[in-house]
Amino acid sequence: xxxxxxxxxxxxxxxxxxxxxxxxxxxxxxxxxxxxxxxxxxxxxxxxxxxxxxxxxxxxxxxxxxxxxxxxxxxxxxxxxxxxxxxxxxxxxxxxxxxxxxxxxxxxxxxxxxxxxxxxxxxxxxxxxxxxxxxxxxxxxxxxxxxxxxxxxxxxxxxxxxxxxxxxxxxxxxxxxxxxxxxxxxxxxxxxxxxxxxxxxxxxxxx
Amino acid sequence: xxxxxxxxxxxxxxxxxxxxxxxxxxxxxxxxxxxxxxxxxxxxxxxxxxxxxxxxxxxxxxxxxxxxxxxxxxxxxxxxxxxxxxxxxxxxxxxxxxxxxxxxxxxxxxxxxxxxxxxxxxxxxxxxxxxxxxxxxxxxxxxxxxxxxxxxxxxxxxxxxxxxxxxxxxxxx
Numbered sequence: 363x364x365x366x367x368x369x370x371x372x373x374x375x376x377x378x379x380x381x382x383x384x385x386x387x388x389x390x391x392x393x394x395x396x397x398x399x400x401x402x403x404x405x406x407x408x409x410x411x412x413x414x415x416x417x418x419x420x421x422x423x424x425x426x427x428x429x430x431x432x433x434x435x436x437x438x439x440x441x442x443x444x445x446x447x448x449x450x451x452x453x454x455x456x457x458x459x460x461x462x463x464x465x466x467x468x469x470x471x472x473x474x475x476x477x478x479x480x481x482x483x484x485x486x487x488x489x490x491x492x493x494x495x496x497x498x499x500x501x502x503x504x505x506x507x508x509x510x511x512x513x514x515x516x517x518x519x520x521x522x523x524x525x526x527x528x529x530x531x532x533x534x535x536x537x538x539x540x541x542x543x544x545x546x547x548x549x550x551x552x553x554x555x556x557x558x559x560x561x562x563x564x565x566x567x568x569x
Numbered sequence: 570x571x572x573x574x575x576x577x578x579x580x581x582x583x584x585x586x587x588x589x590x591x592x593x594x595x596x597x598x599x600x601x602x603x604x605x606x607x608x609x610x611x612x613x614x615x616x617x618x619x620x621x622x623x624x625x626x627x628x629x630x631x632x633x634x635x636x637x638x639x640x641x642x643x644x645x646x647x648x649x650x651x652x653x654x655x656x657x658x659x660x661x662x663x664x665x666x667x668x669x670x671x672x673x674x675x676x677x678x679x680x681x682x683x684x685x686x687x688x689x690x691x692x693x694x695x696x697x698x699x700x701x702x703x704x705x706x707x708x709x710x711x712x713x714x715x716x717x718x719x720x721x722x723x724x725x726x727x728x729x730x731x732x733x734x735x736x737x738x739x740x741x742x
Contacts, residue, residue: 470674474657477670481658485642 579622588623590668591677592631598648599624602636603659613643615664624671647675 450456533541553566578584592599601621603613617635625633645657645667655675659667677685697704710718716728726732 471655474655474670474674478656478658481660485660 585626588627595649598632600646603643610643612662
């Protein structure tokens, strides 16, 4: 018998496990291991309570019968549970169900593959179109660049021609004397006023 | 305290519980590859933003991973427990379409879900008493309107066995 105080029974329900007695959590109570026994309990001899043998026999019989029945019932229920679980997992129905499920799975995967194929075709078309558009754009750009170059060349040619024309009027060492004479003969007057319309108004006299 | 984030409704229980995609038991991992820019990934982006929380809530044991800007086109990939990989192209699709597609190929159908819910209800009979972890109530005294537990509230004298026995013995005498 435990000397310590039995305080609380931890509430445990172990589903489908053998009940090996009740769990007791013994607690020391007020005194520690090293405390001596109380003086009032010094000469105490604990005797078990007297037992009536006839009653004991009757009780024992009844208890054995009761325990037998209870254990049998528990085993029955446990077995039923296990059988149900087994049937569900590896029974004939379960096999059919598994087969059906795999069939459905296969058909769904096939449908998924069809979808993927369809999307792939659309994507290929789109990629093709984009490639063509890019090609077109590069060609157009090359054309534009060519045109630009030609225009540039033409402009430069025009400039050259203009320069050639102006070169006729240049002052060179040969006609230097003539041009000087010419300039001295025709004095130009740059003193003039301009009105708002842009026409010249007054002219001062050259001195 | 205000709600956090851009669309905080995604964090509400109501929204999460409205998710319709419940994966079959064979699906273990889901991988989403999508791009952060581009018109074709728009549906995938919306899917990731709106539908993934619902899916993860309904399937807490499925690992969901997101990969960004790894491939030019977006897709989903499912890894089943027998090693099979299911590829799902989502280029140009709408996010609702994607959810529907997933539900069709790898989700539990409404019939199956209903059957499961029924089985769960049957298994949890409210008439059973026991530990709080498995059952609704431990003792009838926990129900409103019933006699409270004598450990908490002492019984009136007339209901105690002691008093009744005394009355019975005194009336006999």
